Amino acid sequence: xxxxxxxxxxxxxxxxxxxxxxxxxxxxxxxxxxxxxxxxxxxxxxxxxxxxxxxxxxxxxxxxxxxxxxxxxxxxxxxxxxxxxxxxxxxxxxxxxxxxxxxxxxxxxxxxxxxxxxxxxxxxxxxxxxxxxxxxxxxxxxxxxxxxxxxxxxxxxxxxxxxxxxxxxxxxxxxxxxxxxxxxxxxxxxxxxxxxxxxxxxxxxxxxxxxxxxxxxxxxxxxxxxxxxxxxxxxxxxxxxxxxxxxxxxxxxxxxxxxxxxxx
Amino acid sequence: xxxxxxxxxxxxxxxxxxxxxxxxxxxxxxxxxxxxxxxxxxxxxxxxxxxxxxxxxxxxxxxxxxxxxxxxxxxxxxxxxxxxxxxxxxxxxxxxxxxxxxxxxxxxxxxxxxxxxxxxxxxxxxxxxxxxxxxxxxxxxxxxxxxxxxxxxxxxxxxxxxxxxxxxxxxxxxxxxxxxxxxxxxxxxxxxxxxxxxxxxxxxxxxxxxxxxxxxxxxxxxxxxxxxxxxxxxxxxxxxxxxxxxxxxxxxxxxxxx
Ligand SMILES: Nc1ncnc2c1ncn2[C@@H]1O[C@H](COP(=O)(O)OP(=O)(O)OP(=O)(O)O)[C@@H](O)[C@H]1O
Ligand SMILES: [Mg+2]
Numbered sequence: 001x002x003x004x005x006x007x008x009x010x011x012x013x014x015x016x017x018x019x020x021x022x023x024x025x026x027x028x029x030x031x032x033x034x035x036x037x038x039x040x041x042x043x044x045x046x047x048x049x050x051x052x053x054x055x056x057x058x059x060x061x062x063x064x065x066x067x068x069x070x071x072x073x074x075x076x077x078x079x080x081x082x083x084x085x086x087x088x089x090x091x092x093x094x095x096x097x098x099x100x101x102x103x104x105x106x107x108x109x110x111x112x113x114x115x116x117x118x119x120x121x122x123x124x125x126x127x128x129x130x131x132x133x134x135x136x137x138x139x140x141x142x143x144x145x146x147x148x149x150x151x152x153x154x155x156x157x158x159x160x161x162x163x164x165x166x167x168x169x170x171x172x173x174x175x176x177x178x179x180x181x182x183x184x185x186x187x188x189x190x191x192x193x194x195x196x197x198x199x200x201x202x203x204x205x206x207x208x209x210x211x212x213x214x215x216x217x218x219x220x221x222x223x224x225x226x227x228x229x230x231x232x233x234x235x236x237x238x239x240x241x242x243x244x245x246x247x248x249x250x251x252x253x254x255x256x257x258x259x260x261x262x263x264x
Numbered sequence: 265x266x267x268x269x270x271x272x273x274x275x276x277x278x279x280x281x282x283x284x285x286x287x288x289x290x291x292x293x294x295x296x297x298x299x300x301x302x303x304x305x306x307x308x309x310x311x312x313x314x315x316x317x318x319x320x321x322x323x324x325x326x327x328x329x330x331x332x333x334x335x336x337x338x339x340x341x342x343x344x345x346x347x348x349x350x351x352x353x354x355x356x357x358x359x360x361x362x363x364x365x366x367x368x369x370x371x372x373x374x375x376x377x378x379x380x381x382x383x384x385x386x387x388x389x390x391x392x393x394x395x396x397x398x399x400x401x402x403x404x405x406x407x408x409x410x411x412x413x414x415x416x417x418x419x420x421x422x423x424x425x426x427x428x429x430x431x432x433x434x435x436x437x438x439x440x441x442x443x444x445x446x447x448x449x450x451x452x453x454x455x456x457x458x459x460x461x462x463x464x465x466x467x468x469x470x471x472x473x474x475x476x477x478x479x480x481x482x483x484x485x486x487x488x489x490x491x492x493x494x495x496x497x498x499x500x501x502x503x504x505x506x507x508x509x510x511x512x513x514x515x516x517x518x519x520x521x522x
Binding site for chain 1: 313339340341342345346347349351358362366367374377419422
């Protein structure tokens with residue numbers, strides 16, 4: 001005899017939480033719009049103005065301006081390269097000290113990590129304005145800002161990688177009488193080097209983009225040219241700068257991320 | 265060679281892994297340490313080169329206190345003691361040669377070793393060590409490209425490069441298949457007999473203890489409860505004794521079979 005199949009009754013999911021979340025999000029968006037004096041009518045009123053500026057920027061494209069862009073663009077890339085290298089090189093030993101499985105005394109890595117976490121939260125642009133105030137305008141301030149920024153980024157990611165290594169390999173080196181430096185060289189570095197290089201390349205990608213806007217606060221590079229043209233309302237030239245920077249950043253990202261994929 | 269005097273080990277979490285161990289291991293012995301999981305075998309082994317610190321008592325290596333050794337003296341002890349592990353613990357992203365050479369770091373100035381510079385004599389030691397375990401042809405391979413059995417042989421070669429007096433092996437074949445197991449154990453035996461390197465191995469399979477060891481030590485709940493010389497030992501008697509060490513009949517996975 002076949003038993004009739006029992007009807008399974010599952011309680012309906014509780015919708016209240018979902019609805020509450022949606023309402024909260026809407027309230028936050030609308031509320032912050034009001035606080036920021038955002039007015040949708042203003043947007044439409046200025047729309048035609050915006051469209052005409054956009055048109056002046058990109059049509060017709062002003063290719064004759066490219067030769068003037070190349071030099072500051074190269075300066076931007078140079079800034080990114082130097083900033084990345086300096087920051088990443090300093091980051092490596094600091095990351096080693098910040099990892100809790102290499103030096104096990106807490107008094108060192110706990111405060112160190114705290115400092116590194118602070119470094120990581122400061123945007124490159126803020127660092128740049130700070131260093132422009134200290135060292136004056138120019139590429140040097142930009143490079144220092146990028147170095148500090150890269151340092152924060154790479155050191156944090158690297159010390160987390162160090163903490164995730166296979167400790168058995170370290171133990172083997174301890175067991176055969178290796179000192180700290182040899183452990184670093186023969187058990188830790190081989191394990192983290194690919195990741196470290198990958199983080200450095202990633203830092204470089206971020207830095208190229210950051211370096212492009214640093215000029216805005218006077219820290220050298222293509223941003224400075226951008227600001228100059230904006231002040232004179234030369235929209236065609238600005239458009240070309242944007243197109244050109246976009247292409248350069250794209251190419252660098254593509255090359256760098258394909259190398260990164262092969263590294264790890 | 266190795267002596268334990270009243271050694272106890274209590275881990276920070278309060279586990280008493282070893283309790284008042286008194287033990288003496290002589291030069292040239294091939295000692296198998298047998299016991300249930302958690303009995304304290306690894307703890308016993310790791311006290312011998314101070315990978316962990318004793319809570320009470322003292323461990324001696326060739327008359328010198330391991331327990332009290334620090335800095336240079338500790339390095340001097342450790343470099344004379346090779347150790348191989350269940351997980352091989354060779355550096356996978358490095359070449360076989362560099363792995364074996366790393367066994368020489370404690371004999372050379374750090375300023376040179378961190379640059380990867382080793383004297384020709386050390387390279388010869390490394391080649392000989394690789395030849396001893398028949399894996400010299402892999403010298404330039406990346407360690408990660410080798411099979412498990414080959415990686416364990418590289419680990420043995422690295423330990424041999426230390427020119428050790430003592431070889432510790434913590435479940436050296438537990439991650440290997442039966443055929444490679446016999447290979448690796450044969451190498452350990454060969455090294456023990458030909459080079460006179462005292463060997464102490466934690467073993468999971470009692471058959472391996474029977475086949476290779478000259479002495480078997482049984483550990484249970486942190487105490488040495490069994491300690492016999494294997495010469496003239498009766499096989500049936502031995503297996504019966506081990507059931508006593510385990511406190512139960514042997515499981516099929518503890519016996520390899522013939
Ligand atoms: N680092 C540690 N911290 C805390 N307790 C530990 C630690 N290492 C081992 N123990 C405990 O100490 C006891 C002995 O462990 P040990 O590793 O020496 O056993 P073992 O005989 O080697 O076992 P196995 O056959 O599983 O390797 C176990 O109860 C274990 O849980
Ligand atoms: Mg163990």
